Amino acid sequence: MSLLTITKLGESVGAEVTGLDPAQLSSDDPVGEVILDALEHNGVLVFPGLRLQPETQVAFCRHLGEVDHSSDGHHPVPGIYPITLDKSKNSSADYLRATFDWHIDGCTPL
Numbered sequence: 001m002s003l004l005t006i007t008k009l010g011e012s013v014g015a016e017v018t019g020l021d022p023a024q025l026s027s028d029d030p031v032g033e034v035i036l037d038a039l040e041h042n043g044v045l046v047f048p049g050l051r052l053q054p055e056t057q058v059a060f061c062r063h064l065g066e067v068d069h070s071s072d073g074h075h076p077v078p079g080i081y082p083i084t085l086d087k088s089k090n091s092s093a094d095y096l097r098a099t100f101d102w103h104i105d106g107c108t109p110l
């Protein structure tokens with residue numbers, strides 16, 4: 001196991017998380033609690049070079065809270081929503097284009 005490091009990126013918001021083993025993210029490893037605490041204190045976390053598989057990302061997100069499955073069908077793994085304007089990758093690309101000046105965080109009804 002490597003050493004998990006959380007480094008603040010700015011005075012008020014943001015931190016970089018390094019030293020994370022992706023295998024820890026989908027298990028009941030207590031690292032999930034540490035990540036959630038860092039997210040609550042920093043607002044935004046950056047995980048450079050983590051390269052998670054979609055299934056691992058969804059499993060980890062379940063440790064942080066409820067996963068939104070309302071947009072199933074846009075990705076083969078439920079809980080993943082591709083943010084792209086390419087209609088071949090996301091049939092809701094036009095909807096996303098219309099929300100770019102507002103937000104795209106899943107809190108608007110489709």
